[in-house]
Amino acid sequence: MLTAVGSLAMLGVTFGTLLGIASRYLRVDENPLEAELEALLPGSQCGQCGFAGCKQAASALAAGQAKPTLCPPGGRALAAALAERLGVSVDLSDTEELEPEVAFVNEDICIGCMRCLQDCSSDALVGGPKQIHTVITDICHGCGKCAKVCPTEAIEMRPVPITLANWHWHKPDPRQYMN
Amino acid sequence: MKLFRIRGGVHPEYRKELASEKAIVAMPLPRLLRVPLQQHVGAPAEPVVAIGDTVGKGQLIARAQGAVSAPVHAPTSGAVVDIANLTAPHPSGLPQRTIVIESDGRDAWAELPPPIEDPLSASPREIARRVGECGIVGLGGATFPAAVKLDLRSRHELDILVMNGAECEPYLTCDDRLMRERAPEIIDGVRIMAHALGVDRVIIAIESNKPQALESMTRAAAGVANLSVIGIPTRYPMGSERHLVQALTGRETPARQLTADIGVVVHNVGTAHAVHQAVRYGRPLISRVVTVSGHGVCEPGNVEVPLGTMVSELIAFRGGLTEEAPRLLTGGPMMGQPLPSLDVPVIKGTSGILALTKEETRIQPAQACIRCGSCVSACPVGLVPVDMVALVRKDNLDEAAAAGVMDCISCGSCAYICPAHIPLVQYFNYAKGRLNAIQRDEQKRDRVKRLVEARAARMAKLAEAKRAAMAARKAAAAPPKPDPDSPPAAAQ
Ligand code: SF4
Ligand code: SF4
Ligand code: SF4
Numbered sequence: 001m002l003t004a005v006g007s008l009a010m011l012g013v014t015f016g017t018l019l020g021i022a023s024r025y026l027r028v029d030e031n032p033l034e035a036e037l038e039a040l041l042p043g044s045q046c047g048q049c050g051f052a053g054c055k056q057a058a059s060a061l062a063a064g065q066a067k068p069t070l071c072p073p074g075g076r077a078l079a080a081a082l083a084e085r086l087g088v089s090v091d092l093s094d095t096e097e098l099e100p101e102v103a104f105v106n107e108d109i110c111i112g113c114m115r116c117l118q119d120c121s122s123d124a125l126v127g128g129p130k131q132i133h134t135v136i137t138d139i140c141h142g143c144g145k146c147a148k149v150c151p152t153e154a155i156e157m158r159p160v161p162i163t164l165a166n167w168h169w170h171k172p173d174p175r176q177y178m179n
Numbered sequence: 180m181k182l183f184r185i186r187g188g189v190h191p192e193y194r195k196e197l198a199s200e201k202a203i204v205a206m207p208l209p210r211l212l213r214v215p216l217q218q219h220v221g222a223p224a225e226p227v228v229a230i231g232d233t234v235g236k237g238q239l240i241a242r243a244q245g246a247v248s249a250p251v252h253a254p255t256s257g258a259v260v261d262i263a264n265l266t267a268p269h270p271s272g273l274p275q276r277t278i279v280i281e282s283d284g285r286d287a288w289a290e291l292p293p294p295i296e297d298p299l300s301a302s303p304r305e306i307a308r309r310v311g312e313c314g315i316v317g318l319g320g321a322t323f324p325a326a327v328k329l330d331l332r333s334r335h336e337l338d339i340l341v342m343n344g345a346e347c348e349p350y351l352t353c354d355d356r357l358m359r360e361r362a363p364e365i366i367d368g369v370r371i372m373a374h375a376l377g378v379d380r381v382i383i384a385i386e387s388n389k390p391q392a393l394e395s396m397t398r399a400a401a402g403v404a405n406l407s408v409i410g411i412p413t414r415y416p417m418g419s420e421r422h423l424v425q426a427l428t429g430r431e432t433p434a435r436q437l438t439a440d441i442g443v444v445v446h447n448v449g450t451a452h453a454v455h456q457a458v459r460y461g462r463p464l465i466s467r468v469v470t471v472s473g474h475g476v477c478e479p480g481n482v483e484v485p486l487g488t489m490v491s492e493l494i495a496f497r498g499g500l501t502e503e504a505p506r507l508l509t510g511g512p513m514m515g516q517p518l519p520s521l522d523v524p525v526i527k528g529t530s531g532i533l534a535l536t537k538e539e540t541r542i543q544p545a546q547a548c549i550r551c552g553s554c555v556s557a558c559p560v561g562l563v564p565v566d567m568v569a570l571v572r573k574d575n576l577d578e579a580a581a582a583g584v585m586d587c588i589s590c591g592s593c594a595y596i597c598p599a600h601i602p603l604v605q606y607f608n609y610a611k612g613r614l615n616a617i618q619r620d621e622q623k624r625d626r627v628k629r630l631v632e633a634r635a636a637r638m639a640k641l642a643e644a645k646r647a648a649m650a651a652r653k654a655a656a657a658p659p660k661p662d663p664d665s666p667p668a669a670a671q
Binding site: 042043044045100121122123124138139141162163164166167168169170171172 | 217267269270271273275571574602605606608609611612613615616619620623624626627628630631632633634635
């Protein structure tokens with residue numbers, strides 16, 4: 001009994017020390033700025049910025065190798081937030097405010113090849129082999145990757161539909177209000 | 180009874196006399212009824228009938244989906260001829276799933292649930308369930324499913340039920356007429372609701388510009404213990420839930436909380452009438468009293484309308500319109516919404532259909548703000564509209580939110596009082612819509628982020644498993660090391 005406890009304790013201490021040393025030597029440089037920038041980015045890993053994912057984009061931003069306007073889905077609001085965090089000024093005049101889009105599968109031409117499923121980072125596409133696929137609009141972040149890989153061009157990007165659930169009043173006509 | 184002062188408010192021209200002396204009349208049954216699946220706050224109902232089915236009056240045609248939802252019933256007997264996307268009675272003019280029923284002219288009831296015997300000793304659950312099954316929603320215009328607001332006992336300490344008979348919106352008289360003509364039924368419904376909620380006090384509050392309603396309700400309530408009918412000052416927006424509660428009890432509902440959090444539940448008097456029908460006769464909510472008024476309609480009045488009746492038919496029933504293009508509203512002139520056209524149905528929340536002439540509408544070109552501060556003293560919530568509108572105009576939405584725009588109840592008092600005719604409430608409605616949309620986007624982004632992380636983890640695991648399987652296969656496929664000393668069978 002005592003031996004068992006003793007040997008386990010020994011093992012614990014040894015591995016603990018080893019882990020401690022290993023972590024010191026194998027430490028990945030966690031740049032706090034990078035982490036903060038990554039938290040600002042959408043996190044959908046869509047790759048529209050040209051980097052592999054949001055983490056890589058954050059590193060590039062931190063290293064000054066990318067502009068705060070790099071993220072198309074983030075729009076102006078994100079560009080402004082990134083610029084503020086980086087302490088740089090940014091020209092937002094030609095940052096396009098993208099109309100949010102979602103993928104739409106044309107069921108008449110979908111052949112159920114499953115290629116789009118593999119490319120969707122948020123599992124927004126559902127369907128089995130040789131079955132017609134469909135998009136869960138609520139979690140599609142509109143990156144358009146699926147539309148690019150679809151061999152039959154069955155996937156089309158459409159603006160997010162306006163429904164009674166998301167409609168809201170537009171801004172009153174400014175001409176009605178002179179100040 | 181001592182009343183407490185409430186903040187702000189205005190005295191609009193009430194113009195109730197246009198319809199207040201007109202007794203409730205029944206609308207003749209239209210041939211086609213278009214019944215939308217969403218007539219309430221919450222998830223839309225789900226159809227349980229198909230095209231070609233025959234239905235009886237009061238038969239369930241779409242069931243509630245989820246905790247906050249309400250079922251929909253056939254307003255008359257006939258056949259389901261279509262389930263289609265038709266224009267909603269909503270300012271956007273967007274389409275909505277709608278069940279179309281062609282009346283067979285017999286108006287024959289389906290088999291209804293049996294009356295609840297002795298409801299005042301039935302279990303609160305049973306009453307809430309019945310009210311839910313009958314599709315009853317708040318008929319004051321908020322259309323929140325009534326059953327949810329009757330089943331609050333488990334989550335909140337409640338002591339007072341307030342019945343809202345204020346009807347503070349100009350023009351509207353449907354609650355007034357209901358209280359004058361059907362007071363005993365309303366009181367019965369109120370008692371059932373009070374029993375379900377387990378409250379020990381009920382206050383029925385009626386604005387003092389409705390003396391006949393006050394009188395008939397007082398008469399019907401005589402002898403009922405712990406129930407008082409009281410007249411309250413006529414002041415818009417007295418009928419706003421939190422203001423009514425404050426005026427009656429002195430308790431202030433904190434921002435973004437419910438009156439139930441301070442022990443008070445508010446229901447509309449029309450809702451009590453519907454509860455009476457559901458509990459005593461098993462009748463679902465398939466019609467409602469609608470005030471048709473304004474100088475733009477030939478014969479203003481109060482009409483009991485089967486839900487799903489087209490507004491055009493209702494207007495025709497009241498003699499048609501007096502001028503080419505009056506301003507059409509659903510609800511009252513302060514908080515009501517413009518109608519996209521006359522070809523939309525009357526739904527559970529339609530308290531009024533107003534056709535206002537040019538002289539009646541107060542749309543005038545806006546001028547520059549003179550910083551008079553009238554809007555500040557009018558705001559019943561204690562906001563500073565003049566500052567908020569400046570922020571919203573510049574789309575400074577974060578700052579507008581910090582200034583409290585999300586607490587604005589859209590009562591329109593500020594816009595009403597503004598001498599410069601600045602469309603203040605319209606700006607706030609826009610800001611609230613935008614801020615809600617931004618919040619929805621944020622929620623979506625978070626959800627997507629979680630899903631992306633989950634997928635990445637799953638993929639990594641899969642790749643790991645594949646690698647392990649591959650390694651194992653390689654190991655198995657590799658020929659055993661030649662060992663001259665032992666026979667191959669011994670190799671493991
Ligand atoms: S666009 Fe396609 S790949 Fe991108 S999130 Fe939507 S469904 Fe997935
Ligand atoms: S009521 Fe109109 S004019 Fe007066 S301060 Fe408010 S916004 Fe300005
Ligand atoms: S509409 Fe909003 S800001 Fe204007 S008075 Fe009413 S609550 Fe106050």
